[in-house]
Amino acid sequence: MEKTAIVTGASRGIGAAAALALAAQGCRVAVCCRTRRDSAESVAARIRAAGGTAAVFCADVSDEAAVRTMFAQVEQTLGPADILVNNAGVAQQKLFTDITAAEWDAMFGVCVKGAFHCCQAALPHMIRQKWGRIINISSMWGQVGASCEVHYSAAKAALIGFTKALAKEEGPSGITVNCVAPGVVETDMMAVFSPEDKAALAEETPLCRLGAPEDVAAAVAFLASDAGAFFTGQVLAPNGGFVV
Numbered sequence: 001m002e003k004t005a006i007v008t009g010a011s012r013g014i015g016a017a018a019a020l021a022l023a024a025q026g027c028r029v030a031v032c033c034r035t036r037r038d039s040a041e042s043v044a045a046r047i048r049a050a051g052g053t054a055a056v057f058c059a060d061v062s063d064e065a066a067v068r069t070m071f072a073q074v075e076q077t078l079g080p081a082d083i084l085v086n087n088a089g090v091a092q093q094k095l096f097t098d099i100t101a102a103e104w105d106a107m108f109g110v111c112v113k114g115a116f117h118c119c120q121a122a123l124p125h126m127i128r129q130k131w132g133r134i135i136n137i138s139s140m141w142g143q144v145g146a147s148c149e150v151h152y153s154a155a156k157a158a159l160i161g162f163t164k165a166l167a168k169e170e171g172p173s174g175i176t177v178n179c180v181a182p183g184v185v186e187t188d189m190m191a192v193f194s195p196e197d198k199a200a201l202a203e204e205t206p207l208c209r210l211g212a213p214e215d216v217a218a219a220v221a222f223l224a225s226d227a228g229a230f231f232t233g234q235v236l237a238p239n240g241g242f243v244v
Contacts, residue, residue, distance in 0.1 A: 002053075004028045004079040005224065006071070008061055008118060009088035011036035013187035014137060016043045017213035018085050021221040023052035028078040031056050032070065034088070053078065061088045061114030062106075071121040080125040083224050086115040086159075087137040091189045096150045104151050111155035115162060123170070132175035133224045136163050137216070138235065140183045140243040156181070160235055167233030176232040180219045183239025185211040206241030 005022040009015040011033040023029045029047055031054055033040040040056045047054035055077050059070035074081060089111045115136055126132025141149055142156025160179050167177035184201045202210050219236045222228045
């Protein structure tokens with residue numbers, strides 16, 4: 001049976017790769033973004049060109065009303081969400097003492113509150129049908145912390161705790177809730193790093209390379225598939241051995 005997958009932050013990077021991977025598994029894909037509609041439309045066009053079904057939806061996931069509206073639009077267009085990938089996020093490097101309260105709130109608003117809103121919108125249907133897949137995109141920094149990224153690390157750590165608790169609560173309803181915690185992945189978020197910095201990070205990684213969005217998307221696709229049916233409350237870490 002064809003399933004509907006919602007992927008937030010899907011206009012580029014890991015989200016785009018996850019949308020393409022889920023479409024390759026036969027899912028109808030809601031390619032969701034906040035502002036980069038043109039990029040999201042390009043992802044949807046690639047899915048349709050390969051014979052799949054996709055549509056673009058825009059919402060600020062930190063806004064509960066916007067999320068509710070988006071989920072209603074997805075249901076009308078593609079059907080209710082069977083699979084939810086909470087990938088929307090922001091990144092910022094800053095000394096802890098320079099982080100403002102507004103920046104802290106914005107980080108948690110997208111990374112944590114966004115996942116909260118999307119899960120609350122998706123779960124009623126999943127519970128009714130006794131089947132669902134929720135996959136939250138965290139980070140290795142949510143596991144071990146990163147200097148000059150305290151708010152980012154804290155938000156991504158919160159997602160891991162969120163995942164483990166929700167997995168216990170929703171397991172009896174046939175819903176799995178898992179987390180993917182990528183390592184250093186070559187996306188637009190890496191644009192602030194110089195080639196020398198990227199080379200140093202690759203050298204620090206036991207597999208001697210940076211990750212690709214497709215490396216993370218493979219973990220998402222596995223957790224969404226029948227092969228991942230007995231995984232819940234887990235953190236899969238495609239990080240090349242950077243964190244072990």
